[in-house]
Amino acid sequence: MAANVTIKAIEANAVHQIQAGQVIVDLCSVAKELVENGFDAGATAIDVRFKNQGLDSIEVQDNGSGIAAHNYESVALKHYTSKLSNYDDLSTLQTFGFRGEALSSLCALSKFSVITCTQEDAPRATKLEFEMSGKLKSTSVVSGQRGTTVIVEDLFRNLPVRRRELERNIKREWGKVINLLNQYACIQTDVKFTVSQQPTKGKRMVLFSTKGNPSTRENIINVFGVKTMNALIGMDLKLELIPTTGPLDKGKLKEGATAEVRILGYVSRPVHGEGRQTPDRQMFYVNGRPCGLPQFAKVFNEVYRSYNSSQSPFIFADIQLDTHLYDVNVSPDKRTILLHDQGQMLDNLRESLIELFETQDVTIPVSQT
Ligand code: ADP
Ligand code: MG
Numbered sequence: 001m002a003a004n005v006t007i008k009a010i011e012a013n014a015v016h017q018i019q020a021g022q023v024i025v026d027l028c029s030v031a032k033e034l035v036e037n038g039f040d041a042g043a044t045a046i047d048v049r050f051k052n053q054g055l056d057s058i059e060v061q062d063n064g065s066g067i068a069a070h071n072y073e074s075v076a077l078k079h080y081t082s083k084l085s086n087y088d089d090l091s092t093l094q095t096f097g098f099r100g101e102a103l104s105s106l107c108a109l110s111k112f113s114v115i116t117c118t119q120e121d122a123p124r125a126t127k128l129e130f131e132m133s134g135k136l137k138s139t140s141v142v143s144g145q146r147g148t149t150v151i152v153e154d155l156f157r158n159l160p161v162r163r164r165e166l167e168r169n170i171k172r173e174w175g176k177v178i179n180l181l182n183q184y185a186c187i188q189t190d191v192k193f194t195v196s197q198q199p200t201k202g203k204r205m206v207l208f209s210t211k212g213n214p215s216t217r218e219n220i221i222n223v224f225g226v227k228t229m230n231a232l233i234g235m236d237l238k239l240e241l242i243p244t245t246g247p248l249d250k251g252k253l254k255e256g257a258t259a260e261v262r263i264l265g266y267v268s269r270p271v272h273g274e275g276r277q278t279p280d281r282q283m284f285y286v287n288g289r290p291c292g293l294p295q296f297a298k299v300f301n302e303v304y305r306s307y308n309s310s311q312s313p314f315i316f317a318d319i320q321l322d323t324h325l326y327d328v329n330v331s332p333d334k335r336t337i338l339l340h341d342q343g344q345m346l347d348n349l350r351e352s353l354i355e356l357f358e359t360q361d362v363t364i365p366v367s368q369t
Helices: 010-022 028-038 087-092 100-110 159-166 172-185 216-224 227-230 294-305 342-358
Strands: 045-051 059-062 111-117 126-128 138-144 147-151 193-197 205-209 232-241 259-268 282-286 289-291 317-321
Touching: 010 100, 028 100, 028 147, 028 172, 028 259, 045 289, 045 342, 100 111, 100 147, 111 259, 147 317, 159 172, 172 193, 172 205, 172 216, 172 282, 172 289, 193 342, 205 216, 216 259, 227 232, 232 282, 259 342, 282 294, 294 317
Parallel strands: 045 193, 282 317
Antiparallel strands: 045 059, 059 147, 111 126, 111 147, 126 138, 193 205, 232 259, 259 317, 282 289
């Protein structure tokens, strides 16, 4: 560096944009953050609407609590959240969100607006518009029902490289976002979840929806069809973990005590595969929170392939365990979950899966030979 340069602070808006770009990295992160806010608001209906596969707009409407007028000013400010106030809260947190970063990031990266209405205010809703910084710019009265609609238009409009990247990879991004929404739709019971898309020219089409079912089984049938469900077996695996000297107990498990991990869900019957099943039908959750668990997927696939080498299984697996056995605060999008002592869980899982498959009839039906 030349000696005559001056070190100076980056302009506040630019800092905001750079940081926002770490929370909202692609189409998936927009959908994920908005849908999770709907669930956190206690919604029983969530409607996700794309225009031009999200390149023009993404709208998420919920019938949850709505936002009260005294929060309009702070709702999109960075690190303003109604869900967490101190670091100790993290371990007992029941909500998806807790950082107060999503709406503030979306203000910096798109044309962003909110229409919201609480129970008391209905049918008088308020449309909120924001500055890039997340500061409230204007409010206007519109008609509406209880709940909140968040509208994100022209994503990455001020980050030309990111925008071009999105347009170029839209096919792949679109596949990813639909998988992610499938994942939320299947796990959330008692919520009507609808996803629709409208091309630039043409009619809006519903891509899939659930009906507010009381069970994940019915959700899976709504999303993937009854034929898929008929090829699955229920799974309720119990893995006993022994405390080790590793981080498993974090001082919380007593000598001699064990921790129980339960894996609930569905997996393809070893021979009755549809033949079309692809890895995108592999859905993992930790305590109902959708996440990517590549190591778990690997064990499932390996065990499954020892019975049926030509197909990959459909997997819907919710790993239920005590909150002190994992950490969600690892990556900004919270999709990476750190499971303490994962090795032991995986060894146990392998054994339990083999046991599950062994008790199934693995002879190939005549019709499939
Ligand atoms: P976080 O979810 O981490 O709190 P967000 O930036 O996603 O941060 O949202 C900020 C705040 O705005 C939330 O804490 C919540 O109070 C409010 N909010 C956001 N979306 C909704 C919604 N759909 N319904 C009601 N309140 C919402
Ligand atoms: Mg949130």
